[in-house]
Amino acid sequence: xxxxxxxxxxxxxxxxxxxxxxxxxxxxxxxxxxxxxxxxxxxxxxxxxxxxxxxxxxxxxxxxxxxxxxxxxxxxxxxxxxxxxxxxxxxxxxxxxxxxxxxxxxxxxxxxxxxxxxxxxxxxxxxxx
Amino acid sequence: xxxxxxxxxxxxxxxxxxxxxxxxxxxxxxxxxxxxxxxxxxxxxxxxxxxxxxxxxxxxxxxxxxxxxxxxxxxxxxxxxxxxxxxxxxxxxxxxxxxxxxxxxxxxxxxxxxxxxxxxxxxxxxxxxxxxxxxxxxxxxxxxxxxxxxxxxxxxxxxxxxxxxxxxxxxxxxxxxxxxxxxxxxxxxxxxxxxxxxxxxxxxxxxxxxxxxxxxxxxxxxxxxxxxxxxxxxxxxxxxxxxxxxxxxxxxxxxxxxxxxxxxxxxxxxxxxxxxxxxxxxxxxxxxxxxxxxxxxxxxxxxxxxxxxxxxxxxxxxxxxxxxxxxxxxxxxxxxxxxxxxxxxxxxxxxxxxxxxxxxxxxxxxxxxxxxxxxxxxxxxxxxxxxxxxxxxxxxxxxxxxxxxxxxxxxxxxxxxxxxxx
Amino acid sequence: xxxxxxxxxxxxxxxxxxxxxxxxxxxxxxxxxxxxxxxxxxxxxxxxxxxxxxxxxxxxxxxxxxxxxxxxxxxxxxxxxxxxxxxxxxxxxxxxxxxxxxxxxxxxxxxxxxxxxxxxxxxxxxxxxxxxxxxxxxxxxxxxxxxxxxxxxxxxxxxxxxxxxxx
Numbered sequence: 215x216x217x218x219x220x221x222x223x224x225x226x227x228x229x230x231x232x233x234x235x236x237x238x239x240x241x242x243x244x245x246x247x248x249x250x251x252x253x254x255x256x257x258x259x260x261x262x263x264x265x266x267x268x269x270x271x272x273x274x275x276x277x278x279x280x281x282x283x284x285x286x287x288x289x290x291x292x293x294x295x296x297x298x299x300x301x302x303x304x305x306x307x308x309x310x311x312x313x314x315x316x317x318x319x320x321x322x323x324x325x326x327x328x329x330x331x332x333x334x335x336x337x338x339x340x341x342x343x
Numbered sequence: 344x345x346x347x348x349x350x351x352x353x354x355x356x357x358x359x360x361x362x363x364x365x366x367x368x369x370x371x372x373x374x375x376x377x378x379x380x381x382x383x384x385x386x387x388x389x390x391x392x393x394x395x396x397x398x399x400x401x402x403x404x405x406x407x408x409x410x411x412x413x414x415x416x417x418x419x420x421x422x423x424x425x426x427x428x429x430x431x432x433x434x435x436x437x438x439x440x441x442x443x444x445x446x447x448x449x450x451x452x453x454x455x456x457x458x459x460x461x462x463x464x465x466x467x468x469x470x471x472x473x474x475x476x477x478x479x480x481x482x483x484x485x486x487x488x489x490x491x492x493x494x495x496x497x498x499x500x501x502x503x504x505x506x507x508x509x510x511x512x513x514x515x516x517x518x519x520x521x522x523x524x525x526x527x528x529x530x531x532x533x534x535x536x537x538x539x540x541x542x543x544x545x546x547x548x549x550x551x552x553x554x555x556x557x558x559x560x561x562x563x564x565x566x567x568x569x570x571x572x573x574x575x576x577x578x579x580x581x582x583x584x585x586x587x588x589x590x591x592x593x594x595x596x597x598x599x600x601x602x603x604x605x606x607x608x609x610x611x612x613x614x615x616x617x618x619x620x621x622x623x624x625x626x627x628x629x630x631x632x633x634x635x636x637x638x639x640x641x642x643x644x645x646x647x648x649x650x651x652x653x654x655x656x657x658x659x660x661x662x663x664x665x666x667x668x669x670x671x672x673x674x675x676x677x678x679x680x681x682x683x684x685x686x687x688x689x690x691x692x693x694x695x696x697x698x699x700x701x702x703x704x705x706x707x708x709x710x711x712x713x714x715x716x717x718x719x720x721x722x723x724x725x726x727x728x729x730x731x732x733x734x735x736x737x738x739x740x741x742x743x744x745x746x747x748x749x750x751x752x753x754x755x756x757x758x759x760x761x762x763x764x765x
Numbered sequence: 766x767x768x769x770x771x772x773x774x775x776x777x778x779x780x781x782x783x784x785x786x787x788x789x790x791x792x793x794x795x796x797x798x799x800x801x802x803x804x805x806x807x808x809x810x811x812x813x814x815x816x817x818x819x820x821x822x823x824x825x826x827x828x829x830x831x832x833x834x835x836x837x838x839x840x841x842x843x844x845x846x847x848x849x850x851x852x853x854x855x856x857x858x859x860x861x862x863x864x865x866x867x868x869x870x871x872x873x874x875x876x877x878x879x880x881x882x883x884x885x886x887x888x889x890x891x892x893x894x895x896x897x898x899x900x901x902x903x904x905x906x907x908x909x910x911x912x913x914x915x916x917x918x919x920x921x922x923x924x925x926x927x928x929x930x931x932x
Contacts, residue, residue, distance in 0.1 A: 220769065223812060225358040225454040226462070229443035230436065232366055237432050237582060240412070244578035248416045276929050278495050281710075282834040283925040285498035287918050288718070289830045292505035293822050294903075294911070295725060296461065299512040301900030302729065303736065309904055310733045316915040317726060323922035324719070332926050333714040335707035426794065458896055461821035468829030472801065475836050479794060487840075494833060501829075518896055 280332055291320055361453050362443070369442055373588045374404035380695045387699035398637075398650045398657075414577035419481060422574065426480035431575065431582035434473030438589040441466040445596045446521040448606045448679025459520040460508065460601075467593060470586065471497050474571050477583070481574035489570030492560055492706060499713040500551035500558075503544055506721030510534075510541035510728045511601040524605035531612040535602040537746045540724045540753045542602045544717055549594035551713070553587060555694055557701035558709055595690035596683075603686050606679035620674060623681045627665035634658030716760050724753045772813060780806035793839045801832050818896045 294316065302309050327333055378393065378400065385392025393400030418427055441463050443453035456462065471494055478490020511534050512518060515526035527533055535542040551558040554570075572583045599605060610616050635658045641651050668674050704712070731749035735742040783802040790796040804827045812820035903911055 220813070221354055222454050222456050224355065225362060226440065226443045228355075228358055229362045229366065229453055230440045232362055233436050233439040234432070236366075237435050240578055241428070241432070241582070244412045244414070245416050247412065248414055248577055250415060252417070254420075278491050279834070279837050280925055280929045281495045281499060282830075282837045284922070285502060286826065286830040286834060287921055287925075288502040289505070289826055290918060291915075292502065292509065293826060294914070295506070295509050296512060296518070297818070297896060297900040297903060299509050300516060300518060300896050301904065302513060302732065303516050304897075304901065305904055307733055307737050310729050312904055312908060312911070313729065314726070315912055317722065319912075319915040319919050320922075321722070323919040324722075327922060327926055328715070330926050330930070332929065333710070335710045423792070423794070426798070429798070456817065458817045458821050461818065461825070461896075465821045465824035465829065468825055471829065471833060472836075475833065476794070476798070479836070479840060491837075491840075494837075498830075498833060 277335065284327070284332075287320075287323075358453065361451070365442055365447070365453055366439070369439065369589065369592065372592060373585055374408070376588050376592065376691060377407070377584075378404050379691070380698070383692070383695045384699050387696070398654045401653070401657075408581070411578050411581045416579075417574075417576045419483060419574045421482040423480040423482070426476050428579070430473045430477030430480055431572075431579045431586070432473070433476065434470045435582045435586040435589070437467055437470035437473065438586045438593055441593050442589075442596070444520055445593075445600060446524060446605060447683050448676075449521075451680060452521060455519055455521045458518045460512065460518045460523070463520070463593075463597060464505065464508070467590070468501065470590065473583075473586070477575065478571035481571075483574050485573045486571050489573065493554065493571055496551060496554070496558065496560060496709060496713075499710060500548040500717070503713065503717040503721045504548035504552060506718070506725055507541045507545040507548060508597075508601060509725050510538045513725070513728050513732060514538065520600055520605075523601055524607060527604045528607055528611050532743070533602060533604040533607075537743065538602070538724070538728060538750065540720070540750055540757070541728070542598070544721050544724065545598050545602065547717065549598055550694065550697065551709070553590045553594055553694070555591065556698040557704050559698075559703060560706055560709060591691060591694055592687065595687045595694075598690060599683065599686040604682075606683040608678065608682045620678055622685075623674070623677050624665050624668045626681075627661045627668060631658045631661035631665055634661060715763075716757075719760060720753070720757050723756045724750075727753050769813070773810065776806045776810050776813070780810070794836070797832060797835050797839060800835070801828055804828050804832070816895060818899050 295313070298305075298309065298313050305312075381403075382392040382400070393403040396402040396406045418424055444456070444459045444463050444466075446452040446455060474497070475490050475494050478486040478488075478493070481487070511523060514530075514534050514537055515523040517523060517526065550556075554560075560570075572580055575583060604611065608616075608619050608622075610619075634654055638651060638654045638658060641647060641654065643651075668677060727749035728746065731745040732742075734740045734745045780803050783799040783806070786799040787796045787803060790799060804823065808820045808823040808828075811817075811823060
């Protein structure tokens with residue numbers, strides 16, 4: 215493997231290791247020198263001074279799940295667009311038309327989601343204010 | 344094939360030095376950003392802010408760091424200990440490591456690779472894992488809700504952010520961070536002027552990505568206590584905190600590199616504005632003068648001795664820096680970093696200023712702004728930017744004119760979207 | 766051993782070990798963390814093979830996107846039930862047998878094809894920026910798959926909506 219290629223990535227590794235070392239050392243240090251006097255009240259989860267109610271890890275709205283799926287789809291789309299953006303100069307009009315078809319199909323999906331109300335997080339009447 | 348020894352040769356030592364400089368400078372900037380925020384917010388609210396530790400509270404970040412180090416280490420009952428430790432580390436590593444790809448000056452960066460911009464996005468996108476894991480590991484209601492909200496917000500605005508970046512890539516035709524800056528030098532214009540809408544989207548998305556006001560819902564005090572890090576205390580809390588501020592510096596650096604010409608001085612190709620290269624001298628000179636003026640007006644009692652001494656030392660340091668910068672080679676060498684940092688600080692000031700002035704969005708409003716306005720607008724902007732570029736390449740239109748027309752068309756779409764939205 | 770080989774073996778071992786931990790961990794969130802580690806080391810192997818773009822996309826899409834979705838799903842389902850269930854159930858013996866057959870096959874094929882696997886010596890310089898190569902391949906030679914990919918994304922979008930609306 216040629217040296218230029220790999221050695222341009224090695225500094226990132228060095229940086230990462232340095233940051234990890236510093237963060238780890240500081241966390242360890244604070245664990246070593248900080249006082250530890252646990253009491254049941256201190257260790258109970260914070261709930262505005264009330265007694266904790268039930269397990270916190272409970273199911274939540276399906277909306278969050280949908281947002282995550284949509285994010286992946288748009289992320290993949292963005293990756294395609296990034297490749298396209300780099301080579302558009304060489305492709306010219308042809309490349310633009312190809313991407314227009316691609317984006318058109320995706321916009322159809324986006325408008326569908328929009329009209330189905332998937333992207334709305336509140337009922338229509340409470341939107342203002 | 345290269346052997347370990349060959350790689351351990353000269354370039355590695357150089358890389359290590361650069362890594363150390365960037366890391367130290369970044370840590371200092373982040374620490375003093377917290378101080379600057381407290382101070383600026385205080386002045387916006389007609390208060391004094393930190394004043395006790397050192398003159399004008401200048402040693403406050405050090406005192407805060409020591410205090411946080413000495414705090415009790417609390418892991419709540421029922422928490423997943425390993426994940427609870429891991430989460431802040433992931434977040435802070437993600438926002439710090441991404442700096443290894445930012446060009447601070449023409450010849451000063453940790454590294455510059457072909458797909459630099461992609462790696463910056465990739466590394467910083469790991470931070471969201473720390474947030475979601477931290478919220479989950481705490482085993483408490485508020486952190487979990489905060490983590491969910493935070494993640495939903497981050498991923499929504501990351502889409503808008505990526506699309507805004509694409510316009511800059513289109514203009515530059517490369518993914519290398521330094522290459523993008525050089526493309527701006529070559530084309531003689533900052534991309535913010537060619538693609539104002541993309542710059543605007545990037546700016547708004549950057550505020551949302553860093554959970555800053557007016558999009559600071561994940562840590563909305565009145566609803567979620569402190570969001571995903573409610574159960575965190577001591578230094579693990581401060582790692583999350585530092586990561587947030589480092590992320591602010593990071594998004595500012597990305598925005599500056601892509602749209603505001605990175606390390607270029609304003610109007611890099613205009614000859615008669617060459618006197619701008621003396622700006623660093625003026626800035627340091629002014630700071631030194633101010634410190635000396637304060638020094639002479641300070642009360643002279645014994646209890647003020649250390650404060651006065653520090654003020655004097657600061658003034659002397661700034662004056663020495665100004666004098667040193669008058670030496671031509673130093674002046675030339677300092678140009679890139681000076682302009683880069685000046686632009687980044689401008690951004691950071693705007694972040695703090697927004698926090699001092701804007702009220703917070705409601706969550707459904709935030710998501711609606713993201714999905715119903717920013718994302719469609721960003722997609723349309725990419726398409727129109729492509730149209731503009733293709734027109735200038737294929738039909739020989741004036742590049743600036745066609746891009747300006749494209750931006751105008753995007754603005755029309757923006758107006759239509761804004762009407763539809765309400 | 767060269768630097769290249771050292772990094773490869775380290776990454777390969779990390780990828781395999783964390784992949785094993787993904788399926789042996791009781792807690793699904795821990796499994797997810799090890800899956801992140803697996804994906805990350807695979808991304809770094811891509812990077813080592815000069816596929817810079819693939820490495821970055823692997824991190825952005827898989828770790829930054831899909832793993833977030835996985836974590837959401839893990840939180841969406843009832844965790845307590847999942848933790849109490851044994852990670853392997855009745856398929857243990859069948860799975861073990863299938864894995865052994867697969868191992869035998871792979872060993873045989875790798876042994877048979879040991880001469881083909883010898884790569885020509887690497888070029889002294891990177892041939893071309895990786896992203897541009899991918900871009901030109903994608904938009905000139907593989908246009909149809911590219912457009913079909915957009916159709917696939919469209920189907921995924923509609924499918925997500927339908928699934929969510931049924932609840």
